[in-house]
Amino acid sequence: MNYDVIISGGGLLGLITAIGLSNDSVSVAVIEKNNLPHVIDDNRAFAISQGSKKILEKLGIWQFVESEAEPIFDICILDGNSPITVHYNHKMVGAEPMGYIINNVIIWNAINNNFLSKLNIYFPRSYKTIACDSGCVEVTLDNNQQSISSLLICAEGKNSKLPELFSMPVMKFDYRQSSIVFNVEHELHHQNLAVEWFFPGGPLAILPMKGGYASSIVWTERSEISKMLMNLPEEEFIIELKKRFGSYFGEIKLEGERKSYPLSFAFAKRLHKSRVLLIGDAAHSIHPVAGQGLNLGIRDVESVIRQITAARASGVDIGSSYLLKKISRDRYFDNFTMALATDGLDRIFSNRIFCTKALRNFGLIVVENSDFLKKYLIRHAMGLR
Numbered sequence: 001m002n003y004d005v006i007i008s009g010g011g012l013l014g015l016i017t018a019i020g021l022s023n024d025s026v027s028v029a030v031i032e033k034n035n036l037p038h039v040i041d042d043n044r045a046f047a048i049s050q051g052s053k054k055i056l057e058k059l060g061i062w063q064f065v066e067s068e069a070e071p072i073f074d075i076c077i078l079d080g081n082s083p084i085t086v087h088y089n090h091k092m093v094g095a096e097p098m099g100y101i102i103n104n105v106i107i108w109n110a111i112n113n114n115f116l117s118k119l120n121i122y123f124p125r126s127y128k129t130i131a132c133d134s135g136c137v138e139v140t141l142d143n144n145q146q147s148i149s150s151l152l153i154c155a156e157g158k159n160s161k162l163p164e165l166f167s168m169p170v171m172k173f174d175y176r177q178s179s180i181v182f183n184v185e186h187e188l189h190h191q192n193l194a195v196e197w198f199f200p201g202g203p204l205a206i207l208p209m210k211g212g213y214a215s216s217i218v219w220t221e222r223s224e225i226s227k228m229l230m231n232l233p234e235e236e237f238i239i240e241l242k243k244r245f246g247s248y249f250g251e252i253k254l255e256g257e258r259k260s261y262p263l264s265f266a267f268a269k270r271l272h273k274s275r276v277l278l279i280g281d282a283a284h285s286i287h288p289v290a291g292q293g294l295n296l297g298i299r300d301v302e303s304v305i306r307q308i309t310a311a312r313a314s315g316v317d318i319g320s321s322y323l324l325k326k327i328s329r330d331r332y333f334d335n336f337t338m339a340l341a342t343d344g345l346d347r348i349f350s351n352r353i354f355c356t357k358a359l360r361n362f363g364l365i366v367v368e369n370s371d372f373l374k375k376y377l378i379r380h381a382m383g384l385r
């Protein structure tokens, strides 16, 4: 079969790219190694920035999740037991919320029920060989089926082997931390406030969920502590959690399962080679400290769709190194600064050295008292440039 674009990886970003390109009459095939629709059992919720919402709206996806998206009006940053806090209020930059919390299941249901049947998807399949020449990419699947396209987009997530296969250098390291993700029901209303609470082992994020009396928690700790916490019975886990939470929400109750995600960093030094382009976590897997990984990937997707559509309209080869360089240039600064900022935040706040502690307290005071800095940081977190 011949396609304009083949996407390897049918996770959220691979499928959103396929939906967007198909909307613009670009012929697309997706290769996914697992069965689809994915069975979602991870209890996760995503923080979706205002900028991502606008992109998903344009792609015709947002309307299917909107009614289940809980707005974030304020964000509060806390540093352990320090009384110094930074409070961001959405009204500083406009009337719209700073972002939304959406359950993973809601996003997947929207895609499964409204788009999956319209896409050309090969599953459960992976590539056996990929051959690129100056005119096309030839992909042979593990069942020996062959497809040809002008461009191969790699959306295989952080463990993709494709960069290695194409000798694309990727900077990688292990954070030696894991995030435990779970939901809690609580006595007091969350007031649509998202909290990032920094502790020496890592941040604890409290994300407001639909209804007002439930929150999604992302509790990051050093790997060995996370392992221990995961093995605790529910009652003891709640006791440990309350040591961090205090009486913040009144009485709290665990809702559903806990799931643990080991954290690692990966950053591709170049996003393209031959006719292959990396997007999403295959290009940049960042620390979840600010809930920005998917948002960054959604901005990759926007750039890819915009530039491929424009190139096609003007007769430019969509797998040409000219176009792939253009997309890479468009994405590099945003990807690099977000990877650096999230990594830096985790390092600065996990540091117990007195001077660093004093410096970060000073930093928090400066931010809390500077409307200019606050507005800049809010706009950045909202994905608005």
Ligand SMILES: Cc1cc2nc3c(=O)[nH]c(=O)nc-3n(C[C@H](O)[C@H](O)[C@H](O)COP(=O)(O)OP(=O)(O)OC[C@H]3O[C@@H](n4cnc5c(N)ncnc54)[C@H](O)[C@@H]3O)c2cc1C
Pocket (backbone or CB within 6 Å): 008, 009, 010, 011, 012, 013, 014, 031, 032, 033, 034, 045, 046, 047, 048, 125, 126, 127, 155, 156, 157, 158, 160, 179, 181, 218, 261, 279, 280, 281, 282, 288, 290, 291, 292, 293, 294, 295, 296, 297
């Ligand atoms: C604890 C935690 C909390 C997070 N919270 C947030 C948040 O609140 N907001 C936010 O913006 N981001 C968040 N993130 C980041 C976000 O989860 C990721 O950035 C995002 O899911 C990456 O999507 P992806 O489609 O690139 O990769 P993936 O979701 O990993 O999808 C990759 C897909 O490719 C398939 N695949 C892999 N290899 C092959 C192959 N060889 N052939 C075919 N298919 C293949 C896989 O089966 C999978 O379906 C969080 C991350 C973590 C760990």
